[in-house]
Amino acid sequence: MKTIFKSLLVITVLSMVLGSCGKGDSKKNGALSGNAAERVYVAPGEYDEFYAFLSGGFSGQLAVYGLPSGRLFKVIPVFSVDPEKAYGFSEETKPMLNTSHGFIPWDDSHHPDISQTTGELDGRWIFINGNNTPRIARIDLTSFETAEIIEIPNSAGNHSSSYVTENTEYVVAGTRFSIPYPQKDMPINEYKGNFKGALTFIAVDPKNGSMDIKFQLMMPGFNYDLSHPGRGASHGWFFFTTYNTEEANSLLEVNASQNDKDYIAAINWKKIEEYVNNGGGKKTPTKYAHNVYNEETHSATSTIKEEVLIINPSDVPGAIYFMPTPKSPHGCDVDPTGEYIVGSGKLAAELTVHSFSKMIKAIDEKKFDGDAYGIPILQYEATLAGAVKQPGLGPLHTEFDGKGNAYTTFFISSEVVKWKLGTWEVIDRKPVFYSVGHLMIPGGNSRKPFGKYLVAMNKITKDRYLSTGPEVTQSAQLFDITGEKMEMLLDFPTIGEPHYAAGIPASMIMPKSKKIYKLEENKHPYATKSEATSKVVRKGNEVHVYMTMIRSHFAPDNIEGIQVGDKVFFHVTNLEQDYDVPHGFAVIGANTSELLIMPGQTKTNIWEPKQVGVWPFYCTDFCSALHQEMQGYIRVSPKGSNVPLTYTLDGDAVDAE
């Protein structure tokens, strides 16, 4: 303990010295700032070279930025409601946030990962995990909308997620918090041996991306922190870092930091898949929601599934091994060749790198060091490829540039360190401001990185920006990594707290980006495809308004015969078929958000008027020169009133059905 303390002190002093060196560097950069400015400047009307998708962390969303400019283009609502886009407020999107615990308006979004084919980014979908109420979402990269969310049963703290295998065969979700399996009422201090950690393999349909849980692997009750798939030679394996192999259930900061080494779990998923395909595993009752958004009906449906296939490690001998890795490893990163597995022991003095080929050899030669719950533990030296000595303090994550270099973030010493695969020598280190978590190189976790830029995502900004009270922004910092030394070009604020990001050349996404939804393909059951077919229909105390919007009016725009106590459904269709002409809809006193409706789309709001009167509704998106005229009135009479139900546009009255 004392020696750790000493070495911490030494490294802290060292990092302070290095830190001040860094400041010197930044001054030098100051002289070059004109140069840096030019390299991040994207002139008006020109495009960024890359898309960067930064997770929103506790915002629950996914933000779309451009690189190198750092400009924010869109926040895609995923796990949290978004009143701006009516996500979770419109009747069509409420089912997206359904879970076995009911409707949940928020989550903590973590690790975006872009779909891959033969280990290279293909730009079809991006997946992201909800950490708190375990879920995985798939976002369509033609519409930039959340297309599907699947809940992960038997899991808690869905953190070692949502990484895709080489051909997007699976997106994987691992539990950070082990929990009783099956869930039951039991004393917490009986954790050890009784809690389990589920690793979930979700099959992805190669045609439409549809997700389906193929199997859940019930691992010992450790914390499964992060993961990455093998690639190339190691394709077919998945690697998970673990901590709390002590199986502590209280004061984890101390009690889960006692073991010298925890493990990286190496899972041969191909072997388990084969076992499952041959009828292996046990179908077990459970409950989880599967929510799918249909782009033709512009509506989501939520289905509760009641069964999942459980695999126990002992069912498939030879499929799972533990590689000892020092001190609570966090990041678990596989280099583009698939040979090296980097385990970032966050409390370790060195960065540990395992070799896949040595691992296979060790398995063949049965170089075991005992077992944990029947899972063989490989000898540490037998799988070790090498270690980066004195790299910094608090290593978290590593990405690769495809040129034989790795880049690792150090949270405590607040720096990014570039080092060489194979020789393990440190090539460069640059300070970041401050306490970096993840980093991202476009394609940097695939077989084909685009090693031009690196984005460091910082947890703390303190004095870096204009202050905004106690709560200040998190930040991203952009480095040019084309040279031997890294150069910081830019920092920009981010939404929420970005945990990881994914980047991809704009040329792979932009040409496929949708401009409008075709009205003729709109299969929403309440779509109104022409003004002539707009109508108002009463069914008991429910009133359905089939409304259209086009520059610059609603049809109908005068509605009478509504009564206090009615439940009014506004089913509003945007008849536009022009790019970038959304319309909005808001009605006074609605206990919900506005609707923001894209061309060709239908969305529904519920309005329950509580007061007699004549109430306006209007378009919330400045759609045209006559936007301010885009409004209407709805007359609300007392309950039981004999005012007939009518709806009109420009005085053309048509009696309601």
Added chain:
Amino acid sequence: MKKSKILMIVGSLLLLGLFVFPLWNITLEAPQYPIPLGMDIYINKFVDTHEFDIKNINLMNHYVGMQNIPETIPEFKIFPVAIGIMVVLGVIIGFFGNHKLFLAWFVLMCILGTAGMYDFYMWEYNYGHNLSPKAIMNFKNPDGSVMGFQPPLFGTKDILNFTAHSYPRTGAYFLFVGMLLTFVSFFVGKKEAKAKA
């Protein structure tokens, strides 16, 4: 076969290009339309340059009270028949006629073409001037008269925030080249007749 006959037949047949390619195009540029709106005019239909362009042109035009571009117009029935007849006639004349008939065909085609252009102009005029009395926006010319929104018959013209371009397209070039060939065939035929005599 004589050169003049070949020219006459080929010239007439080139008119068939009008059944495949657009005759004319009107394109509207505006600050809000970095991808301009456009409409191709065929001898039998109006076609969007990009999907939904005509719908969007109509939406723009409703602000100044212009009528919608119709789905179809009577000309779309007449033009194909007229062109078809002229092609058949041209080929028959090419095989069996002489250079005087070649010229007659050419003159007839010129008259028909002029009539077509005049008709197109009248349609454009009506389209640009027959404004709804309830138009949202009314614009006056400097002389106080009501501003019209007629696109140019040929060329480029600024209309409020739009720049309208009106130019021939591939079909028209088939027509021009075809007619030119028939005109040339007259002179070639005349020369051939002289040489024979």
